[in-house]
Amino acid sequence: MPVGLSVDGALGYPSPSRPFRPSRYVPVSAATAFLVGASTLFLCFTCPWLAERFSSSIPLYNVVVFLFTLANFCMATFMDPGIFPRAEEDEDKEDDFRAPLYKTVEVRGIQVRMKWCSTCRFYRPPRCSHCSVCDNCVEEFDHHCPWVNNCIGRRNYRYFFLFLLSLTTHIMNVFGFSLLYILHHTKHLDQVDSGVTMAVMCVSGLFFVPVAGLTGFHIVLVARGRTTNEQVTGKFRGGVNPFTHGCLKNIAHVLCGSQAPRYLGRLRKPHSVEVQPPFLRPPLSEAQLEAKAVDNGIQQSKSSLEIMESQSTDADPPPPPKPEHRYPGMPHTQNEECSLLTEAPPTPSLYKYRPSYSSPGKNHTASTHSSKMSRGNSMTESPSVPVTTGQPSYRSDPSLSSRGGAGCRGGGEGGKAGSGGLGGASTFGGRSYPSFTDTLLQSAAASCSSSLRSAHTAHNALGPLISEGTTSTSYKSLANQTRNGSLSYESLLTHSESPEFESAAHELSPPRPHPPHSLSTAAGAPPISGYTSPFLSAQQREGSLQACPAPLRPSPNRAFLRPTSSPPSRAPPLSPRARSLGSPPPGPAPGHTPLGKSLSYAGGAELQHRPSSSGGGTPMQNNTVSFFLQPMATLLSLEFLYTPSIFLFFFLLCSLSLRSSAFFCPPLLLPCGHKDDSVSVLSSTIKQNVANHNTPSHKPVGGVKKVTGVGGTTYGISV
Amino acid sequence: MAETHSLQDLRQAAVTSKVFVQRDYTSGTICKFQTKFPAELESRMDKQQFEETIQTLNNLYAEAEKLGGRSYLEGCLACLTAYTIFLCMETHYEKVLKKIAKYIQEQNEKIYAPLGLLLTDPIERGLRVVEITIFEDRSIGSR
Numbered sequence: 001m002p003v004g005l006s007v008d009g010a011l012g013y014p015s016p017s018r019p020f021r022p023s024r025y026v027p028v029s030a031a032t033a034f035l036v037g038a039s040t041l042f043l044c045f046t047c048p049w050l051a052e053r054f055s056s057s058i059p060l061y062n063v064v065v066f067l068f069t070l071a072n073f074c075m076a077t078f079m080d081p082g083i084f085p086r087a088e089e090d091e092d093k094e095d096d097f098r099a100p101l102y103k104t105v106e107v108r109g110i111q112v113r114m115k116w117c118s119t120c121r122f123y124r125p126p127r128c129s130h131c132s133v134c135d136n137c138v139e140e141f142d143h144h145c146p147w148v149n150n151c152i153g154r155r156n157y158r159y160f161f162l163f164l165l166s167l168t169t170h171i172m173n174v175f176g177f178s179l180l181y182i183l184h185h186t187k188h189l190d191q192v193d194s195g196v197t198m199a200v201m202c203v204s205g206l207f208f209v210p211v212a213g214l215t216g217f218h219i220v221l222v223a224r225g226r227t228t229n230e231q232v233t234g235k236f237r238g239g240v241n242p243f244t245h246g247c248l249k250n251i252a253h254v255l256c257g258s259q260a261p262r263y264l265g266r267l268r269k270p271h272s273v274e275v276q277p278p279f280l281r282p283p284l285s286e287a288q289l290e291a292k293a294v295d296n297g298i299q300q301s302k303s304s305l306e307i308m309e310s311q312s313t314d315a316d317p318p319p320p321p322k323p324e325h326r327y328p329g330m331p332h333t334q335n336e337e338c339s340l341l342t343e344a345p346p347t348p349s350l351y352k353y354r355p356s357y358s359s360p361g362k363n364h365t366a367s368t369h370s371s372k373m374s375r376g377n378s379m380t381e382s383p384s385v386p387v388t389t390g391q392p393s394y395r396s397d398p399s400l401s402s403r404g405g406a407g408c409r410g411g412g413e414g415g416k417a418g419s420g421g422l423g424g425a426s427t428f429g430g431r432s433y434p435s436f437t438d439t440l441l442q443s444a445a446a447s448c449s450s451s452l453r454s455a456h457t458a459h460n461a462l463g464p465l466i467s468e469g470t471t472s473t474s475y476k477s478l479a480n481q482t483r484n485g486s487l488s489y490e491s492l493l494t495h496s497e498s499p500e501f502e503s504a505a506h507e508l509s510p511p512r513p514h515p516p517h518s519l520s521t522a523a524g525a526p527p528i529s530g531y532t533s534p535f536l537s538a539q540q541r542e543g544s545l546q547a548c549p550a551p552l553r554p555s556p557n558r559a560f561l562r563p564t565s566s567p568p569s570r571a572p573p574l575s576p577r578a579r580s581l582g583s584p585p586p587g588p589a590p591g592h593t594p595l596g597k598s599l600s601y602a603g604g605a606e607l608q609h610r611p612s613s614s615g616g617g618t619p620m621q622n623n624t625v626s627f628f629l630q631p632m633a634t635l636l637s638l639e640f641l642y643t644p645s646i647f648l649f650f651f652l653l654c655s656l657s658l659r660s661s662a663f664f665c666p667p668l669l670l671p672c673g674h675k676d677d678s679v680s681v682l683s684s685t686i687k688q689n690v691a692n693h694n695t696p697s698h699k700p701v702g703g704v705k706k707v708t709g710v711g712g713t714t715y716g717i718s719v
Numbered sequence: 720m721a722e723t724h725s726l727q728d729l730r731q732a733a734v735t736s737k738v739f740v741q742r743d744y745t746s747g748t749i750c751k752f753q754t755k756f757p758a759e760l761e762s763r764m765d766k767q768q769f770e771e772t773i774q775t776l777n778n779l780y781a782e783a784e785k786l787g788g789r790s791y792l793e794g795c796l797a798c799l800t801a802y803t804i805f806l807c808m809e810t811h812y813e814k815v816l817k818k819i820a821k822y823i824q825e826q827n828e829k830i831y832a833p834l835g836l837l838l839t840d841p842i843e844r845g846l847r848v849v850e851i852t853i854f855e856d857r858s859i860g861s862r
Contacts (some may be wrong), residue, residue: 003810014848071801084845090737091848105744110743122847126744139845140748162798243747249786258783258790259797263845269820273827275731275854279835282765 002163020317024133028077035073035167038203042174045196046181053184058177065170072163073148080151080262082139084128110242129229139260141229152228161222162255164645167282171211174334175204225250364649732835732854752841752849759853764834772838773849774820774827775856780846783815802836816842828847 043066047059102113103123114123117130118139124130128139131151140154152160185194221231225244230236244250548602738760743753754773756766762775797804823838831838831851839850 068798075802084847085843087844087847091739091844091850107744108747125748125847126743127748157796159802211844245747252786256791256794257786258793258812259805261812261816261842263842268843272822273828273832273837275732275832275837277833277856278836279732279763279854280833280857281762282834408812582721630740668721 024146024149027146031147034072034203034207035069038174039170039199040202041196042178045193046178048179048199049193050177051186051361062170062173062177065166065173069163069166069170072159072166075159076145076152076156076163077148077150079150079156079159080264081151081155081157082138082140082155082260082262083134083151084120084122084139086119089121093120097707101133107242110240112242127227127230140227154261157227158254158257161218164211164218168208168212171204175201178204211379222251222254223247227251244597419692721841732856735853735855738851738853740851741779749784750846751777757851760851763836763853764831768830772830775822776841776849777814779819780821783812783819794804 039062043059043062047062050058069461099116100114103116104111104113105126106112107126112126114126116122117124117137119135122137124137124458127140128137130137131141133144133146134151136151138153140157142152142157142160143150145160148160148163178197181197182189182194182201185191185197188194189198200213218228221228224247225241226236229240245253414528725831736759738757740755740757752773754770754777758768758828760769772789817840819842820828822825823840827838835854836851836858837854839852841847
C-alpha cells in the first residue's frame, strides 16, 4: 500500500486518484500576492517618507513584522499538518470486517467515539479527522485552509495561529502608517506615492475585518482548547471538553509545546535484528494452562494452540485460531480447512459494518456510487432469508435484535468462526480479503439488509431505501470533494463528514459493542453512560436541515449513503455498514456559514456558543446567519469563492454578519471559565438583533446527563 | 511485501501473526500505549517484561511531549530565526524519538528476538499502535 510520501503538505504531489486541480491554488496565490505585493508597495512607497519624517525604526519594525508574517505563512503552507500514514493491511486483521464502525474510548472520563476511516484503514484517534481535499487523516485536525492550501493540524496549528496574529498586526501597521501618510499629504494626493499608499490602505482595510475576525475566533479556540472542527460541529455544545487543560495550559500547549514529529516521509530503518528459532519460552503456570483450555480460543495464536494440544484437558477440539492469512509461507490452508469443517455455519454478513480493504487512494465517487447503487438494488431485491444462520453469532449481536443497529462487534465464537471461514475462503496472495464472490455471503448480506430494514423502520429512522440509489448521485456531485470531513469552505457548505455521519450513525446504530453473552441484558439495556439518544442528534439535524435550500439538503434517509472506498463487487456485505455510516450529508449544520472565513468562523463561533443554561434560547442562533447566507452559499460554490469580486462581497457580508456577531469581543475578555456568562449575553443580544426565522427543534440539553454534539461525540455530564 | 516476506523466510523465521498494542487515551491525546498484556503473547513472554517495556516507552514519549523550559526556548529560538533553525537543529521530540528507536532496538536484541518476537517502532505507524510481530516457532511440534 503506497504510503503518502509527501513530506510537505501543500507541496505534496496529488495521489494518482486525485486529479490536479489548479483552482486549488488560486486562493493561496491570491493571498500570497496580496500579502507580498501590498507589503512591498508599502515598504517602497510609504516607508521612505516615514523614515525621513519620524524615525527609521518604523520601516524596520514593519519589515520585521512582515518577515515574521511571511515565515509563519510559509510554515503553515508547507508544513505537514500531522498526516497519518495509511495503515498497512496487516493492521486490519485485528479489526476485521465484522468490526463496528465506531470504537468508543474514554478520555478523561468522557466517552469519545473513534470512527473507522475507510480510506486510511484505522480507527481515527480522538481529534483526528479525514480531510477530503487532501485525502488524508490529520492529527488534531483543525480545518483545511484554502488560503494556505493546506490542512491545519497538530503540527502546524501554531504557525497558522501566529500567522493570523502577525497578519492582523501587520495589516494594522500598514493601514495605520498609510493613513498617517495620507493625512500628511492631503494636498499631494495626485502623486504616485500617495496613490499607491491609498491603494494599499484600501486593500489592508478590506482584509482587516475578516482577518481580525478569524484571529479573534482562533484566540477563543486556543483559550478553550478546541479545534475549529470541534467548534463548528458543536461537539462540545452543552459542555465538557475532555481535551482542555485550562486556559493557560491550553495556550502554553499551542505556543510552547514541542514540535510534533511528522509521520510521513520518515526513513524506515529495516530491522537489524535477526529472529531465528529456537525461541525461548516462558514457563507456563498451571493456572495459565487451565485458562487456555477454557478459553474459547478467539485470541489464540498457533503457538498457544500447540501447547493446548499437548496438554489439552477439554474434550472439545479447540477452535481454530483467528485467520492469519497474510503471510505466505505459512500453512494457512490447513487452518482454512479446519475452520470450515469444524465451525458452525458462517456468520451472516450482519456484522460487516466496514468496507473491506480496497486499493488506496481510490476515486470515491465512482466506486461509492456504483456500490451504493448495487446496495440499493440488493436491498430492494433481498429475499427473506432468516438472519439467524448461526446461532452463536446471532446471539452475539444483541443490538441487532433490539435496535437493528449495525454497530456491534460480532464477538461470539460462531461469529469468529464465520469470519474465519469466510476470511479463509478468500485468502490468496497472502492477503485476507473477504470473499465477495461467496454466494453465501451475498445472500446473507441481502438477508441482513432486509432484517435491518425491518428493524429500522420501527425507529422511523430510515426513509425509502429505494430512493437512495437514485437520489444519492445528485448529492454526491456536490459533496464529492468534501465528503470526508474537510473544513474547507466547500465543506462548510456541505458540512464535514464525521459529524453528520457520526450523528446519523448514532441515530441508526448503537455505538457501543455489547459483549456476546449479554444478549438478554443488552437488548433492553440502557445506553452506557456517555451515549446519547440518537434521536436528539437526528432531530437537531432535521431542524437545521429545514433551513437549507432543497438542492443542498439531503434527505435524512440518506443515512446509508456513506461514501466508501470499496469497489462495487463488494457491495452486499456493506449494506449494514452503509446504513450505519451514511448519514445525511452536509446540509449546513446549525450556525454554519459557508462563506468566507470570518463569516464561517466568527459567525459560526458565536452562534455555536450555547451553554446548557441557555439551552432553550439556542435554536434561534443556530440558524440566523445560516438562514441569511444559505441562499448565498449555493451561489458561492468553489469557483465563485476565488474571484476578486468576492473579496468585496465578503466585506459586505462581513458587515452583515458582524452586526449579528457584534458581541464577539466580550468573550475575548473572558475566554476562560466564563463562557457561560459571556455566551448567555451573546445569545440574548443575538436573539434581539436577528429575526427568528427558524426554530429548529433543538432540545435543550441542560440538566441531561448524556450529551451529544452534532459531531456525535458523547459526553457524560454530572449535573 | 509478499516478496519481502518470502525472501526473509530464507533467513528468518516465518511471521505467524502481529499483535497491535493500541493507544491509551484515558489521559487525553498524549502519546501513551496500553499496558494491558495481549492474549496472544501469553505463551510467548513474561507479562512483567512486556509491561515494563511499554511503560518505559510511555515515559519516553511523555518526556518528548513535556511542556518545559526546553521546548519553550526551542520555540522562541525558532521564532527569532524565522524557523530557519529547523534546517540545522533537531527538535527535542526528534531527539527523544531517536532515543526511543535505540531503546526498541536494544529491547529487540536482548529480550524479544530470543523469544521469537519483534517490536516495531510506533512512529512508523503514526504513533497509533505498537506492532509486535510473532514469529513462527518451528522448533516445537510439527506446526
